[in-house]
Amino acid sequence: MHRLPLKLSLVAAYNLVLLILGSEPALAQTTVDSVFRWDRLNAMILLVVFSVVILLYIKWAKEGKPLFLRKIPGLEAVEEAVGRATEMGRPVLFIPGIQELDEIETIAGVSILGRVAKITAQYETPLMVPVRYPLVLAAGQEVVEQAYTEMGKHDAYSKDMVRYVAGEQFAFAATVNGIMVRERPAANIFMGVFAAESLLLAETGNAAGSIQIAGTARPEQLPFFIAACDYTLMGEELYAASAYLSHEPLMLGGLKGQDLIKILIVIFIVVGVILVTLGIGDTFYGWFDLGN
Amino acid sequence: MSGIEILQIWVAAFFTLAIFSFLYKDNPFFKLAEHVFAGLSAGYYVGLVWKSIILQQLWYPMMAGEWLLVFPAMLGALMFARLVPKISWVSRVSLAFVMGTTAGVFLVSQLNGMILPQMQATMLPLVLSEGAGATLMALVMVIGVISTLIYFYFSKEHTGALGVTAKVGVWFIMIAFGAHFGYTVMARVSLLIGRVNFLYEDWLGTFLLIF
Amino acid sequence: MRRVAPVIIAFLSGFVTVISFCFNPDKTVLGGIEPRVLSWVTIVGGFTLLLGVVSITRVNWQAVHRKKEGWPYKFLTLVAMYVMAVPAMLPSSWSPLFGDAEGSIYDWLFMHIDAPMMGTMFAMLAFYIASAAYRAFRARNPESTLLLAAAVLVMLWRVPMGEAFLRLFGENVPGFINTYLMNGVNAAVQRGIVIGAALGAASMSLRIMLGIERTYMGKG
Amino acid sequence: MFDRRWIYLLVALAVIFPLIVPATFKVHITPEARQLFDAIEALPDSSIVMLTFDYYPSTLAETEPISVAALHHLFRKDCRVLTMTTIPLGGPSIAERVTRALAKEHGKVYGVDYVNLGFKYNYVAVLKGMGTSIEAIYPMDNSSTPLSELPMMESIRNYDDISFIFVVSDNAIVDYWISIVNAEYATPVGIGVTAVSAPKYYAFISSGQVTGLLGGMKGAAEYERLVKAEGMALKGMAMQSLVHLLIIALVIIGNIGFFASRRARRRATA
Numbered sequence: 001m002h003r004l005p006l007k008l009s010l011v012a013a014y015n016l017v018l019l020i021l022g023s024e025p026a027l028a029q030t031t032v033d034s035v036f037r038w039d040r041l042n043a044m045i046l047l048v049v050f051s052v053v054i055l056l057y058i059k060w061a062k063e064g065k066p067l068f069l070r071k072i073p074g075l076e077a078v079e080e081a082v083g084r085a086t087e088m089g090r091p092v093l094f095i096p097g098i099q100e101l102d103e104i105e106t107i108a109g110v111s112i113l114g115r116v117a118k119i120t121a122q123y124e125t126p127l128m129v130p131v132r133y134p135l136v137l138a139a140g141q142e143v144v145e146q147a148y149t150e151m152g153k154h155d156a157y158s159k160d161m162v163r164y165v166a167g168e169q170f171a172f173a174a175t176v177n178g179i180m181v182r183e184r185p186a187a188n189i190f191m192g193v194f195a196a197e198s199l200l201l202a203e204t205g206n207a208a209g210s211i212q213i214a215g216t217a218r219p220e221q222l223p224f225f226i227a228a229c230d231y232t233l234m235g236e237e238l239y240a241a242s243a244y245l246s247h248e249p250l251m252l253g254g255l256k257g258q259d260l261i262k263i264l265i266v267i268f269i270v271v272g273v274i275l276v277t278l279g280i281g282d283t284f285y286g287w288f289d290l291g292n
Numbered sequence: 293m294s295g296i297e298i299l300q301i302w303v304a305a306f307f308t309l310a311i312f313s314f315l316y317k318d319n320p321f322f323k324l325a326e327h328v329f330a331g332l333s334a335g336y337y338v339g340l341v342w343k344s345i346i347l348q349q350l351w352y353p354m355m356a357g358e359w360l361l362v363f364p365a366m367l368g369a370l371m372f373a374r375l376v377p378k379i380s381w382v383s384r385v386s387l388a389f390v391m392g393t394t395a396g397v398f399l400v401s402q403l404n405g406m407i408l409p410q411m412q413a414t415m416l417p418l419v420l421s422e423g424a425g426a427t428l429m430a431l432v433m434v435i436g437v438i439s440t441l442i443y444f445y446f447s448k449e450h451t452g453a454l455g456v457t458a459k460v461g462v463w464f465i466m467i468a469f470g471a472h473f474g475y476t477v478m479a480r481v482s483l484l485i486g487r488v489n490f491l492y493e494d495w496l497g498t499f500l501l502i503f
Numbered sequence: 504m505r506r507v508a509p510v511i512i513a514f515l516s517g518f519v520t521v522i523s524f525c526f527n528p529d530k531t532v533l534g535g536i537e538p539r540v541l542s543w544v545t546i547v548g549g550f551t552l553l554l555g556v557v558s559i560t561r562v563n564w565q566a567v568h569r570k571k572e573g574w575p576y577k578f579l580t581l582v583a584m585y586v587m588a589v590p591a592m593l594p595s596s597w598s599p600l601f602g603d604a605e606g607s608i609y610d611w612l613f614m615h616i617d618a619p620m621m622g623t624m625f626a627m628l629a630f631y632i633a634s635a636a637y638r639a640f641r642a643r644n645p646e647s648t649l650l651l652a653a654a655v656l657v658m659l660w661r662v663p664m665g666e667a668f669l670r671l672f673g674e675n676v677p678g679f680i681n682t683y684l685m686n687g688v689n690a691a692v693q694r695g696i697v698i699g700a701a702l703g704a705a706s707m708s709l710r711i712m713l714g715i716e717r718t719y720m721g722k723g
Numbered sequence: 724m725f726d727r728r729w730i731y732l733l734v735a736l737a738v739i740f741p742l743i744v745p746a747t748f749k750v751h752i753t754p755e756a757r758q759l760f761d762a763i764e765a766l767p768d769s770s771i772v773m774l775t776f777d778y779y780p781s782t783l784a785e786t787e788p789i790s791v792a793a794l795h796h797l798f799r800k801d802c803r804v805l806t807m808t809t810i811p812l813g814g815p816s817i818a819e820r821v822t823r824a825l826a827k828e829h830g831k832v833y834g835v836d837y838v839n840l841g842f843k844y845n846y847v848a849v850l851k852g853m854g855t856s857i858e859a860i861y862p863m864d865n866s867s868t869p870l871s872e873l874p875m876m877e878s879i880r881n882y883d884d885i886s887f888i889f890v891v892s893d894n895a896i897v898d899y900w901i902s903i904v905n906a907e908y909a910t911p912v913g914i915g916v917t918a919v920s921a922p923k924y925y926a927f928i929s930s931g932q933v934t935g936l937l938g939g940m941k942g943a944a945e946y947e948r949l950v951k952a953e954g955m956a957l958k959g960m961a962m963q964s965l966v967h968l969l970i971i972a973l974v975i976i977g978n979i980g981f982f983a984s985r986r987a988r989r990r991a992t993a
Contacts, residue, residue: 035530043404044525050403054706058715070449104707107716134374134558164562170624170781171330174311178326181318195894196625196919203631206638207727217703219696220919223473224632226650227639234465236444236699250716258702259447265411265698266438272415273434281415288412290404290906300611304619311623315630315731323576325620331580332617334559335587337552339609340811342592343602344842345549348863349542364543368550375557381505384720386547388509389516393544395708396517397847397903400524402708405902406701410694413930429687433929436691437698444699461695466646468692470653471684472922475938477632477654478661479785479918481738481966482940484629485959486784487622488738520851524907528855538855541848545860548845610816614780618813621781629966633734634727637973641981651978655971661918661941663748664964665971681753685925693926 039291053260058253067256072241074213077231078112078189081211082119085186091126092116093185095176095201097192097216098169101135105217108242108251109192110139112215115245116189117147121156129162130179132172137164173197177204190214190229191238194221202228215241298498305495308487436464510714516540517712559584587612656680730973737969741961748960755928756945759913759935763796763887770886771879772802775900776821777892780813782917788943788956789891789915790821795952797889798829803875804837805885807861809846809896815839815865834873841865846896850903854882882908887934891915897924901932915942 061067085092094116096109113129120127129144131137140162148157165175177200180188188205190198190212198214198221205212206228214225215233225232233241236258243251272288275281310325354361367389373382414437416430442454443461450458523537559580566577591609595602603609642648659665660680669676710716766772774793778786797804806822808814818839831837840861843849852860857879858870870876878884888910890900897914905912911934914924918939927933937946940963943956 035527037525037527040404040524043400043408046403046408047399047521050702050705051709054709055713058710068448069446072446104703107707134555137558164558165330170621171326171333173624174314174322174326174329177314178318178323196628199628199631199635200624203635206635217700219469219693219923220472220476223469223476223650223654224635226469227473227635235696236446236703239703240446250710254706254710256447258699258706259445261702262441262445262699265407266441269411269414269434269438272411273418276415276417277419279417281417285412285415288408288415290409290909300615304615307616307620308623311620312627315627316728323573324579327576327580328583328616329620330559331583331585332587332612334556334580335584335591336609336613336617337811338556338584338588339591339603340842341549341552341844344811345546345844348867349546349549349843353862360539361543361546364546367543367547371547371550371554372557374554384505384509385512386550387720388513390544390548390551391711392513392516393520393540394845394847395513395711396520397541397851399517399705399708399712400521401899401902401906402701402705404524405906406898407698407705409906409930409932410698410701410926413926414694425682429682432683432687433691433694436688437695440692440695441698444695462646463649464688464692466649467653467684468689468922470650471657471689473650474654474657475661475922476919477629477636477658477967477970478939478941478963479782480625480628480632481963482785482918482959483622483782484626484734484738484966485940485962487619487626488735488742488962489784489955490619492739492742538852538859541845541852542859544848545843545845548848552844605816613813614816618780618783621779622783625781629738630731630734633966633970633973634730636970637730637977638727640974640977642978643981651974655974658967658971661939662964662967663750663960665967666751667748677751685922686929689922690925690929693923694930697923697926 037291041291042287043290049264050261054254054257057257057260058250061249061253061256067252069240069244069252069255072233072237072244074215074231074233074237075241075244077213078116079119081187081189081213081230082116082123082125084211085120086123086125088186090184090186091128092120093176093179093183093188093205093210094127094129095188095190095192096129096131096136096140097190097194098132098172098197099193100133101139103193105193105238106136108239109215110136110143111242111246111248111251112189112191113140114143114147117144118151121148121151121153124153124156127161128179128183128185130165130172130176131162132165132169134164137162169195169197170200173200176201180204180208180210184208185210188212190216190225191233191242192216194218194225196221199224199228293498293501298501301494301498305491308491312487435460439464506717509720510717513714514712516544517708521712556584556588653684656684733969734966737965738962741965745958746961747957748964750941750944750948750957750960752945752949753942755925755936755938756942756949757935758928759889759915759937760796760946760949762911762913762934763800763802763889766800766802766886768801770800770802771805771884772797773805773807773885773888775888775890775892776806776808776814776818777810777890777894777896778814778817778917779810779893780817782893783817784955784959785917785939785943786891786893786915787817787821788940788954789937789946790817791825791954792943792946792950792952792956793889793891793915794822794825795829796946796950798825798831798836799950801836803835805840805875805879806837807840807849808842809849810894811842811844815841819865834868835875838870838873838875839865847899847903850899851907854904854908856881882910885910888912889915893917893920895920901927905932915946918942 082092094113096113097106099106129140131140144161145157148154165172188210194216202212212229213231214229215238217235217238222234239255243255272284275284307325310321313319314322350361350365367386370386371383373379416433418430420426439457439461442457448454519536519540563577563581567574590601591603593601595604599606600608640651642651659669660677666677806818808818822837822839826837843860849860863869890897890912900912904910913935914933915937921938924933924936928936940956940959944960947954947957
């Protein structure tokens, strides 16, 4: 695997040469009849640069290079909430979102679940994790079991902690609302993909008097979590939190790679703005045209 | 209005009210509705997959001679290996096919369809002949995009110039989320109007017919 | 085998779509492969939905069988599922009640029970929003004040009565909100978030394609 | 703090009151709605337009008025309409019901003036696949008639034959109409979305990836006014107004209470 970045950078260099050599005609002409889609070269270069950067960072993370991540405010809130639940002798409810495991946010949610399970194992606080998809069920059970085993509390682990609940979005929300009012968890933690049920869950939890912490990358649901929860991880903070907690090289490397690309994007935008403002940006601007 | 239509409206009204009753407090009617809801929505998927996938995309074309479809049919059937612990790994092959293809489509569509055009659209000239309004808009757009991107930059502590930019980012983000909240209120109220309309016009309408 | 085969398949199937993006479909073999692969995915993907049904049956049946608390409700879930599913799978030539056309059991249950309940769940949010707004929207600090002010302005701007009120302060006020708040600040932030999210999704896709992200397969 | 159920009661009253005492309001047209209307208005008559029903029955109140107003416009302009949906739950039956009702009103014939493709699983594959061949993805229409038997489909192979895509949606599928269909096949996409997702798509208007935007019931009301066909959305504006004003009042009262108690607390500590 570690040879891949090298090969990819060679391809990138080759493409760059192509771009410089044939820059004008390559990008300008709509070559409907050529075999290679020259008009899409810009996207292909982005694809290559992106892949190289991400893979390099993952490689470095795996090798154990120290990669700095700033502290994510709000992570302490998770520990505090579990502590409160222990004092009150009431359970902790964790929901890793409402989507399948093919969503990056769900994976982030499940890895945060691992961390939460370690704390509940330590204090022997009851943990409830309703999930909506079979794969999340399997992954969730595995993560929780591992956490309890690591903390030497395997006896306290039960397979029913992570349980499968109905299929449809609102049917799921109705069931979770039922759990909230009937079992009265002291802390509700929502980490993953949420849609319209975000406020249904958060308001019911608030009415039941639970401490609530949420994290999602869906911008349309964030205002509701911000309004109804005690702490909210916004957008990519969710990924950062799971990378920070798990120190999983994949998560960490991916995040660092994205960070670098983000800075490159900012630089390109600034250069573009300057060139366009000076009235000499047409060529540069044209590099971002989509070929179709 | 026929008897069956009245019955339909009453059934829908019963379940509507049973769900609304949760606003007052949890009760057996809500529980009943909740569990029926769960069952029906799962049953819906079965019917759907049966018609639009098993019959239309697999069975009919295969009967018409498209024998290549044996492969996806087999891959699909392999999914059920998941239920048998010993051979559950086999289902990964099918899963990998679905995930791999979707990943390929995503990789290209996100970089090509999202990032390039959104970057380009942000490269706005800051001095515009159309006047101060257009210049202000361009400035808001450029600063907003950059400071939002910087807020979600995790590789450095948010201090110094980076901290100031991130702070501006938070302000922008809060205004946008506020706007989003205001917009969403509209969505939810609309749906409430839909249900209330149903209860008021259709359901109460049947009372006039019955009594 | 257990690990390698899925990884190779994930790579190849993803690679087909990436490569098809780079070449002209009419000029290469790849053009013919991509649509076929995509239509196969819809078929294979459909089977995962059926898998969910098996899981629901298992979980609920266990609860009923062991007479766990609230088991009659679980039984109801099972009944509802099969009453909906089974007639839908029988050919409509046997009876108009079968299949999924208008007048079938399936369509009836969906239109008159399932759909109204979904709509009602959404409608409940109107109540929750009102109480969340009253309780949580406080001008505690500069950030929450900005959130609150923007929310109130947009709520006014989106309805005729509120818009009329805003016009009292100047004929341009609604247009100002549309331009600077929605198309300005809001669009800029959405754009920043869209770019960030696209990077995240692309990086995840890359990892899945190259087989370094295997969480979705489960361990072992 | 008093019981939140009083607030629920107030909300219910604010919705019910205008039902009993109806009132209509003048709706102003936003530039985004105007842009969508103009784009369709500018199409040559009898163009082929794809209209999507990408929404669940649960959001009907917001989205269906958009579909209805759009169909009024398209049928009136004699456009040929191709509908499809990426929504399993209810999408196909809503599309059938709405198109058939409107077609009857405008005297349009199924298979000649409009076709309902229905639903297929996995939207990414569907959206992308239709770029090469619609028939490969949808061998049959929603009523299981082979596409080859429908006269309208003779001239439609893929997106190249479609002049405009009018997406009506209540979920993030719009992203893929933009990032796959508009980006890779250059077919213009206009959108009517729920008010929840509308703010996000303002970012795609200035980038030119989206041609016009209708946001929720207000957007629907604007389009109803543009095509001069008053429907549910315009009627709903009164209730919408009252509830919004109620919520704003609640926010203000909540803040007055908050500042009063904070001042009282400061005085107590001073």
